[in-house]
Amino acid sequence: MHLKAPQKLEFPAWPQFDSTEREALLRTLDSGRWWRITGDEVVSFEREFAQAHGARHALAVTTGTHALELVLEVMGAGPGAEVIVPAFTFISSSQAAQRLGAVVVPVDVDPDTYCVDPAAVRAAITERTRAIMPVHMAGQLADMDALRALSAETGVPLLQDAAHAHGARWRGEPLGALGSIAAFSFQNGKLMTAGEGGAVLLPDGDQHEEAFLRHACGRPLADRAYHHRTAGSNFRMNEFSAALLRAQLGRLQQQTDVRERHWPVLARLLAEAPGVVPQGTDPRCDRNPHYMAMFQVPGIGEERRARLVDALVERGVPAFAGFRAIYRTAAFWERSAPDTTVDALARACPVTEALSSDCVWLHHRVLLGTEEQMPLVAEAVADALEEV
Incomplete structure (x- = not known):
């Protein structure tokens, strides 16, 4: 066991910002138009985000969770419906459906x-299935070839988380x-952030119109007489968040280039550490923004893993435990739970x-470090494993 104090690594801070964000906020402040209905920052961000992602329509909303909830409502995933979700994901993927009364x-x-196993998805489809939600884990895209074929065969639409x-x-x-709705988050740790926020990409104009209504309490854009056409809620993004996100979008590609360059190096080095298995890649995902640098230590167990995470944090490496299976949380069983058991x-x-x-x-800011730091990260993982 190493007795010397571990080396403390330093990585770029997150969120990243400069005068671009500062000027965007001041521009919005000075405009006096801080609401999306009267301003133009949200509309401009929607246009720019859609263009960057090859989409016909984008709708900015308050959070990534609200983005999922909103489009599930548009897709008809209410009481009596089922939504297929990977068991390994953040709880928002399931809660967005459960809050609508749909069974996950x-x-x-x-x-x-x-990422979700297409064969497991196929086995879970029933006549009540209204949506299949692949989660693109850590930036690695789910098998969109298999999932798109399955969606076309069964008529069940995809909702990309x-x-x-x-x-x-x-x-x-x-x-x-890719022909299906995609929902994004701009929470503080995400690849683009305004602290909170979300967006939806929609290929269909009618769906976009309904999503807009439902995200604005059912009220049309030009309405002055309170003609609320649909049920809904207030999921409108404010102008300050959109102004920040326009600046964040401008730096996304350069940051992705850095992370894409560093992940293969780090993954190779991590694989050399005894017992460490990095997340794999699918070459069909030919642009991976690497939200997380993920790896397994098979057989480590939760208690020892917690000590490993603490030891890495002590070394300056922003490390976190992986997601808990959604069915192993109390939140999953509170409402609209499936008729089964945890053990099953x-x-x-x-x-x-x-x-x-x-x-x-590991947080993606690790991959925004220098190439010279990648061996030091792998060394920190190996040393921490030896310690715990």
């Missing part, structure tokens, strides 16, 4: 990419050009069970 059906994920996948591409195509879901989701106890992720 958790299915297992691929052991290499940690792209909270980790800003700017990603599949076979050269951006997410907005655990038996059906062995990959998720393993990831829940042996997966670790």
Whole structure:
């Protein structure tokens, strides 16, 4: 065991900002138009974000969770409906459906990419299935070839949870050009951020119009007589957030280039550490923005993993435990729970069970460090494992 104090690494701070964000906020402040209905920052951001992702329409909203909830409502995922969701994901993926009264059906994920397993999705489809929600885990896209074929065969639409996948591409195509709705998050740790926020890319004009109504309490854009045409809520993004996000979008591609360059180096070095298995890649995902640098330590268990995460943080490496299986949280069972048990879901989701106890992720700002730091990160992981 190493007795010397661990070396403290330093990585770029997050969020990143400069005079571009500062000037955007002042521009909005000085305009006196801070509401999306009277200003033009949100509209401009929607246009720019849609263009960057090859989409016909974009709608900016308050959070990534609200983005999922809104489009699930547009897709008709209410009481009596089922939504297929990977068991290994952040709880928002399931809660967005459950808050609408839809039953979430958790299915297992691929052991290499940690994205939803298309075969498990196929086995879970019933006549009540209204949406399939692939989560693009850590920026690695789910198998969109298999999922798009399955959607076309069954008529069940896809809803891409792209909270980790800003700017990603599949076979050269951006997410907005893949023919299905995609929902994004701009929460503080995400690849683009305004502290909170979300957006939806929609290929269909009618869906965009309905989503706009439902995100604005059912009220049309030019309404002055309170003609609320649909049920809904207030999910409108404010002008300050949109101004920040326009600046953040401007730096996304350069940051992605850096992360794309550093991940193969780090992954190779991590794989050399005893017992460490980095998240795999699918070459069809030919632009991965790497929201997380993820790896497994098979068999480590939750308690030792927690000590590993603490040891990495002590070394200056922003590390976190992997997501808990959604069915192993109290939140999952509070409302619209499926008619099954934790044990039954655990038996059906062995990959998720393993990831829940042996997966670790590093914040993407690690990959924004220098290439010379990548060996030091891998060394920190190896040393911390030896310590715990």
